[in-house]
Amino acid sequence: MAKEPTSQARKTNRPGTAFDPVSAALQQLHRAVASEEMPEDFLRILSEIDAKIAAAKPGIAAAKPSHPQ
Amino acid sequence: MDVSPETLAADQLFRDQLVALIPSLRSFARGLCGWRDMADDMAQDAMMRGWAARESFTPGTNFRAWMFMILRNQFYSTLRKDRRMTSWDPEVAERVLVEAPAQQESIHVADVAKALQTLPAEQREVLLLIGASGMSYEEAAEIIGCAIGTIKSRLARGRRALALVIDGPDGDALFDKVA
Numbered sequence: 096m097a098k099e100p101t102s103q104a105r106k107t108n109r110p111g112t113a114f115d116p117v118s119a120a121l122q123q124l125h126r127a128v129a130s131e132e133m134p135e136d137f138l139r140i141l142s143e144i145d146a147k148i149a150a151a152k153p154g155i156a157a158a159k160p161s162h163p164q
Numbered sequence: 165m166d167v168s169p170e171t172l173a174a175d176q177l178f179r180d181q182l183v184a185l186i187p188s189l190r191s192f193a194r195g196l197c198g199w200r201d202m203a204d205d206m207a208q209d210a211m212m213r214g215w216a217a218r219e220s221f222t223p224g225t226n227f228r229a230w231m232f233m234i235l236r237n238q239f240y241s242t243l244r245k246d247r248r249m250t251s252w253d254p255e256v257a258e259r260v261l262v263e264a265p266a267q268q269e270s271i272h273v274a275d276v277a278k279a280l281q282t283l284p285a286e287q288r289e290v291l292l293l294i295g296a297s298g299m300s301y302e303e304a305a306e307i308i309g310c311a312i313g314t315i316k317s318r319l320a321r322g323r324r325a326l327a328l329v330i331d332g333p334d335g336d337a338l339f340d341k342v343a
Binding site for chain 2 (some may be wrong): 117118120121122123124125127129130131133134136137140141142145147148151152153154
């Protein structure tokens, strides 16, 4: 007799594809983090990189980081 | 300092690729160490290390794999210094508990997230790279620096271990259907 899905388990099978509950959960975890708003610290690093690129361009004044700390 | 137009273009491209990769870097780091703040610190450190070493990156090769290698090295380096990283982050559990029902996942996402942190890092990273990030065996093998057969073996062991943690000894039945 087939084992019943766990209490939280309800499958969302698509025709012709085997549903993989672990992969679905792992992908959900990935999406949850990836969809978060980017923290300020990351933006500050990008600003520093942008400033270095701008400073290396001839004839263009170096941009100041937007989040100096 | 004079910089050639080619170098400037390469730097700009590197920067753009880095920006696009930040969500994935944060996700991989979070899955590896389980602590949001520590994971973001690791991801930021990897970004800065990657930028500093950008001249060693060969354009046209796999940028994602290259950056993930840097992050992974950072994780294992930090892990050796601080064993707390294997702990579970309760903030993550609370958030995914809210999100999971709406997604109609077949097993509880929070259970999987929590179970992940109980696995050996070598199994956890393979599950994260292939299961969460959707990488191929080949790309995961490149990042970890091992054979594809080793990746497959670790993936299978990791899945079974997750099943045991989530569903108990009968959990293998759930995973055998899709193995």
